[in-house]
Amino acid sequence: MLANRRRIINTPTLEIRDLSFSYPDGNEALRDISCRIEYGESIGIIGGNGAGKSTLLQHLNGCLMPSKGNVLFDGRPVARETLAEIRRSVGMVFQDPDDQLFMPTVFDDVAFGLLHLEVSSENIAERVRTALERVSMSHLSDRPPYKLSGGEKRAVAIATVLALSPDILVLDEPTSNLDPRGRRRLIKLLRGFDQTRIIATHDLELVVEVCPRVIVLDGGRIVAEGAVTDLLNNEDLMFSHGLERPHILRHRHPH
Amino acid sequence: MKTMRYLEVGQMDDLGRLDTPLHRLDARIKMVTVAVFIIAVMSFPRYEVSGLMPLFVFPFALIGVGKIPLGCIYKKVLPALPFALFVGLFNPLIDRDPMLTLGPLALSGGWLSFASILLRFTLTVSAALTLVACTGIHRLCAGLEQLGVPSLFAVQILFLYRYLFVIGDESIRMFRSVQIRSTGSKKLSLRVYCALIGHLLIRSIDRAQRIYRAMVSRGFDGQIRLLHRTQPGWRDAIFLLGWIAFFISVRHRNPARIVGCWLTGEGL
Amino acid sequence: MHMADALISPAVGGMMWVAATGLIAWCSKKVRAACDDRLIPLMGVLGAFVFAAQMINFAIPATGSSGHIGGGLLLTALLGPHAAFLVIASVLTVQAFFFADGGLLALGCNIVNLGFFPAFVAYPLLYLPITKSAKNGARLWIASVAAAVVGLQMGSFAVVLQTLASGVSDLPFGSFALLMQPIHFAIGVVEGLATAAVVAFMVRARPEALVTDSLRKPLRPVLTGLLLASVLIGSVGSWFTSSQLDGLEWAIQKTSGNEEMETPETGTHCRLEKVQEKTAFLPDYGFKDADSEEANAWPAVEIGTSVSGLVGGLSTLAIAALIGFSLKARRRNE
Numbered sequence: 001m002l003a004n005r006r007r008i009i010n011t012p013t014l015e016i017r018d019l020s021f022s023y024p025d026g027n028e029a030l031r032d033i034s035c036r037i038e039y040g041e042s043i044g045i046i047g048g049n050g051a052g053k054s055t056l057l058q059h060l061n062g063c064l065m066p067s068k069g070n071v072l073f074d075g076r077p078v079a080r081e082t083l084a085e086i087r088r089s090v091g092m093v094f095q096d097p098d099d100q101l102f103m104p105t106v107f108d109d110v111a112f113g114l115l116h117l118e119v120s121s122e123n124i125a126e127r128v129r130t131a132l133e134r135v136s137m138s139h140l141s142d143r144p145p146y147k148l149s150g151g152e153k154r155a156v157a158i159a160t161v162l163a164l165s166p167d168i169l170v171l172d173e174p175t176s177n178l179d180p181r182g183r184r185r186l187i188k189l190l191r192g193f194d195q196t197r198i199i200a201t202h203d204l205e206l207v208v209e210v211c212p213r214v215i216v217l218d219g220g221r222i223v224a225e226g227a228v229t230d231l232l233n234n235e236d237l238m239f240s241h242g243l244e245r246p247h248i249l250r251h252r253h254p255h
Numbered sequence: 256m257k258t259m260r261y262l263e264v265g266q267m268d269d270l271g272r273l274d275t276p277l278h279r280l281d282a283r284i285k286m287v288t289v290a291v292f293i294i295a296v297m298s299f300p301r302y303e304v305s306g307l308m309p310l311f312v313f314p315f316a317l318i319g320v321g322k323i324p325l326g327c328i329y330k331k332v333l334p335a336l337p338f339a340l341f342v343g344l345f346n347p348l349i350d351r352d353p354m355l356t357l358g359p360l361a362l363s364g365g366w367l368s369f370a371s372i373l374l375r376f377t378l379t380v381s382a383a384l385t386l387v388a389c390t391g392i393h394r395l396c397a398g399l400e401q402l403g404v405p406s407l408f409a410v411q412i413l414f415l416y417r418y419l420f421v422i423g424d425e426s427i428r429m430f431r432s433v434q435i436r437s438t439g440s441k442k443l444s445l446r447v448y449c450a451l452i453g454h455l456l457i458r459s460i461d462r463a464q465r466i467y468r469a470m471v472s473r474g475f476d477g478q479i480r481l482l483h484r485t486q487p488g489w490r491d492a493i494f495l496l497g498w499i500a501f502f503i504s505v506r507h508r509n510p511a512r513i514v515g516c517w518l519t520g521e522g523l
Numbered sequence: 524m525h526m527a528d529a530l531i532s533p534a535v536g537g538m539m540w541v542a543a544t545g546l547i548a549w550c551s552k553k554v555r556a557a558c559d560d561r562l563i564p565l566m567g568v569l570g571a572f573v574f575a576a577q578m579i580n581f582a583i584p585a586t587g588s589s590g591h592i593g594g595g596l597l598l599t600a601l602l603g604p605h606a607a608f609l610v611i612a613s614v615l616t617v618q619a620f621f622f623a624d625g626g627l628l629a630l631g632c633n634i635v636n637l638g639f640f641p642a643f644v645a646y647p648l649l650y651l652p653i654t655k656s657a658k659n660g661a662r663l664w665i666a667s668v669a670a671a672v673v674g675l676q677m678g679s680f681a682v683v684l685q686t687l688a689s690g691v692s693d694l695p696f697g698s699f700a701l702l703m704q705p706i707h708f709a710i711g712v713v714e715g716l717a718t719a720a721v722v723a724f725m726v727r728a729r730p731e732a733l734v735t736d737s738l739r740k741p742l743r744p745v746l747t748g749l750l751l752a753s754v755l756i757g758s759v760g761s762w763f764t765s766s767q768l769d770g771l772e773w774a775i776q777k778t779s780g781n782e783e784m785e786t787p788e789t790g791t792h793c794r795l796e797k798v799q800e801k802t803a804f805l806p807d808y809g810f811k812d813a814d815s816e817e818a819n820a821w822p823a824v825e826i827g828t829s830v831s832g833l834v835g836g837l838s839t840l841a842i843a844a845l846i847g848f849s850l851k852a853r854r855r856n857e
Contacts, residue, residue: 063468084474092472098421099465102564104393104413108482113473115480144268144393146420160473264621293628297533301691335623339527342692342699349693365693372691376529380623383528387620395620404544405551407563411613414567419574419617426575442589445720448581452592452717453724459572460729466564477560 012074012089012167013038014060014196019069021055029055030220033069039167042190042197044211044228046204048242052220053172053200054095060170060198061090088117091166091195095173097153101145106137106156109145113164131163132156135189151182158189168196175203204232204246216241264419267384270323271391277321280494281487282390282398288498289386295502296378302367305511307374313498314381321389328384332377343372392416397481410479421462426455525618526633526682528626532689539685540631546639547612553605562606569598570610574617583713590713595641596671597718600650601725604642611638632685636678645674663723668715675711679703 014037021030030052037043045053058064059071062078071078073086094100103109110128119127132138135155140148148156154174161169174190175183183206190197190210199211207214207228214231216224218241224231231237235245271278277285292313299306318325350365387395393413400409429451433443443451467475528536554562573594580589594614598607612634618624625633653666683700686692692699 058468061472063471087472087474090472092469094465094469094472096465099462100469102414102417102466102470102567104396104417108393111482112470112475112479115482116474116476121482142272144272144417146417147265164473264617267621289627293528293626294533294537297528297531297536297628331621331623335525335527335625338525339529342527342530342686342694345699346693349695368691368693372529375691376527376626379528379626379628383619383627384621384623386627392620405548407551407554408547408609408613410563411566411570411609412616414564415570415574415610415613415617418568418571422568422571422575423578426579430579442580442582445581445583445717448579449717449720449724451579452576452721453728455576456572456721456725457729459568460565463565463568464561466568467561470564471560475560477558477563479563 012196014168014198015072015075016056016059017070017072019056019059019066019071021059021064021067028220030059030066033220033222035215035222035225037168037196037198039196040194041213042199042211044207044214045198045200045217046202046207046214046243047217048202051217051242053217055220056217057092057170057172057198057200060168061087061092063092088164089167091161091164091169093154093157093161093169093171093174095176097150097157098145100157100160101148101153104144105141106132106143106145106148107141109156110160110163113160117164127163131159134162135159136185149182150177151179151185154178154182154186155189166195168198169193170198170200172200173203174199175201175206202243204238204243205248208232208246208248216243218242264416266327267388268392270321270327270388271394273322273389275321275389276490277317277389278391281491282394283402284487284491284495285386285390286395286398286402288495289382291499291502292382293379295506296375296382298506299371299375301371302364304367304370304374305515306505306509307371307378308511309505309509310378310502312501314378314385317382317385317389321385323385323388328381328388331384332380335380336376339372339376343369346372400481406479406481409481413481418459418462422455422459425458429455525615525625526629526636526685528628530686530689530691531629531632532691533628535685535689536628536631538631539635540628543612543631543634543638546608546634550605550608554609557605562602566602566606566610566613569601570613570617573598573610573614581717590710590717592717592721593637593675593710593714595637596645596650596667596674596714597721599642599646600667600718600722604646607646608638608642611642632682636681636685640677640681641670641674644677645670649673663726664716664719667719667722668712671715671718672708672711675707675714676704679707 016033016035019030019033020028022028033056045056047053055064059066059078062071062083065078073082073089076082078086101109103112107128110131111124114124114127128141129138132141135158137152137155137159140152140156145153145156158169158171171190174186178186187206187209190199197210199207201207211228214224214226214228215222216231216237223241224234224237229249232246233249238245292310296307296310314328317323318328346369347363347365350368351363353361353363390398396409396413399412400406433447433451437443437447554566573592576592576594578591580591582588583590595607595611598610601607602610615625615633615637616630619627619630619633650666650670653669654662680700680703683696683703686694686699687696694702
């Protein structure tokens with residue numbers, strides 16, 4: 001409740017301004033990216049392999065710093081001084097949950113971030129429980145992460161981030177390595193969130209179901225931006241950037 | 256390739272997550288008790304055989320209370336044996352003074368000390384394995400940290416343990432893909448081996464970087480805080496003091512000989 | 524080369540534990556002081572890597588046998604000595620916990636033997652000076668083989684010393700050293716070659732992975748001097764003993780000599796025992812009885828009592844097993 005009120009008064013937006021980034025080896029991964037994401041929005045970042053999706057996401061919480069341009073969180077740029085606070089508000093779910101679940105038990109993993117916030121131990125237990133309930137994984141609390149199934153790992157990885165009550169959820173390829181049932185559950189979960197969601201993926205059917213707005217990346221540039229059905233129905237656009245028109249849309253708009 | 260040794264680790268870890276009175280004891284108490292046990296075993300004179308027998312009560316009792324399958328422990332004792340066996344086998348060769356006669360059979364001191372080495376080995380190894388099986392690695396590491404081991408090292412063990420399964424899986428997949436393409440030979444040439452190990456190493460380093468990012472994204476500041484959930488209570492005190500009293504009394508008086516004398520009708 | 528609990532005395536094991544925990548504490552401080560947070564996941568994952576790498580074998584050319592990498596030297600080349608030592612120690616700890624490789628009491632010995640020598644002796648004194656800045660070519664191969672061989676030689680020599688100082692095994696110093704050193708020479712050569720090959724691969728594929736400058740500062744001169752001295756003593760000692768021995772034959776001959784030495788020695792014996800823990804070179808012969816007063820009474824054991832000892836031993840073993848099983852059965856019934 002309190003969090004909701006805060007959001008109404010002060011809706012955090014995310015703005016990317018003229019962002020360019022080159023890796024130390026000279027490989028230019030992002031060029032002049034600009035976009036604005038409003039609070040509560042669910043936006044899909046799509047593009048083929050190597051389009052720069054993951055690199056862009058790394059900038060959203062300061063894991064990478066731009067070579068040129070800015071990422072503004074609620075008007076303030078991501079920089080050394082604001083990093084700790086921004087990382088608290090931007091929850092990052094990585095592509096491989098094995099990278100994200102590094103503690104000995106699910107409980108420890110969800111508590112990891114909280115322990116760095118100096119929350120009291122009763123509060124930690126409570127928040128871990130709520131976060132796990134949110135993704136329906138409370139029963140796994142004492143299990144070691146390596147014993148979980150792919151879908152369970154993904155859900156727990158999301159819980160580790162939810163426990164920190166972020167304003168923005170950033171997900172990198174959330175449906176990779178999931179079976180259809182796991183995927184279905186995940187989509188339902190993602191649709192249920194009211195935080196800002198930024199989802200980088202090439203699972204276009206997921207995008208159709210979860211994201212009203214889409215950004216298409218290719219070669220480190222934004223090549224298109226707009227409503228999901230407009231862009232994804234544009235067969236030429238999809239094809240020329242290594243994507244294809246999703247089946248789900250074909251059925252909705254039969255020729 | 257040693258057949259997926261790390262899978263056994265997972266089995267031990269399952270046992271470590273059982274819930275028995277033994278598992279509920281404080282990890283530190285169990286570690287200290289096992290340490291005292293090992294020292295007690297090692298402190299026996301080198302020709303001692305019968306005196307070591309009563310000490311088997313300790314691992315057997317733990318295995319019993321902790322619901323640990325006996326096979327799971329003893330299956331691991333054997334593969335660890337070779338070095339002790341190798342060194343111990345020289346004792347009968349070198350030390351040939353007859354020391355014990357059983358009717359026509361004369362046993363040399365070497366055989367006695369060899370038997371003693373094997374007994375010590377079985378005792379200490381089974382106690383150590385039982386400790387892990389009835390505590391679990393996460394509680395052991397938290398306990399180590401509470402005992403004053405640098406938290407960096409406790410965390411190092413936890414991380415190693417966690418990624419054992421991930422990197423182990425990766426190595427098996429890579430090894431298989433190499434084997435499928437090689438012509439039947441089971442062993443890799445040094446060239447292929449180095450490429451394989453090198454790639455595995457690069458993948459590991461990349462993974463470490465991704466983990467670091469995931470940690471940083473959740474507020475990691477260089478310090479990993481482990482949760483300590485247990486506080487020792489009176490049960491722990493009884494466990495510790497009871498066993499230490501038992502070890503001391505067994506070390507001091509040999510119950511085996513008392514029983515033996517009673518059975519064979521001899522005076523002490 | 525894992526030392527086993529069964530072969531060492533509490534005194535030797537305890538001393539090595541103190542040494543190992545001291546080194547762990549010191550290295551942890553050093554790694555913390557380097558203030559490179561990336562090291563924490565990197566060390567953990569590399570520990571798992573070494574574990575996995577040890578499961579994969581390669582064919583040793585022209586021998587028909589196979590080998591695998593131990594990883595101590597490779598880790599040091601990647602992480603620098605302090606972090607590498609911690610990783611090696613953690614690998615050994617997990618092996619002791621889960622596979623009973625070695626044992627808990629011998630863990631200190633193993634950490635010192637397999638961690639200290641490659642990371643703090645072979646690496647700074649051989650690997651670094653020989654490779655200099657060169658990251659490839661002959662220098663790398665020579666440095667790697669030299670460092671691996673010397674590290675393993677010292678490690679295996681330490682195993683010999685620890686075994687003898689413990690007095691559990693009857694193996695005479697010379698023949699044990701003769702058994703251990705050549706085997707570990709061969710293992711060292713293989714380890715060195717494999718390490719060099721992997722490092723060369725990394726130089727080509729991922730040069731930046733090998734740079735950990737913050738932790739590569741050379742050791743202080745005093746420490747280096749101390750280490751050098753220990754190396755010298757070790758190598759001269761092993762050369763001296765092995766030059767005057769003639770293998771197992773000698774060992775067996777010596778055994779027959781043992782009988783004469785045994786009886787008159789009670790006086791010196793006790794004194795020797797005290798020295799034994801401090802100077803590991805003395806016990807060139809097996810001690811008959813180890814520590815306590817009970818043990819000193821040993822030669823007086825009559826046949827009758829020892830038979831009863833055996834019977835009693837077996838029956839207490841049975842009782843112990845019975846207690847275990849009944850506890851288990853009771854729990855199952857609950």
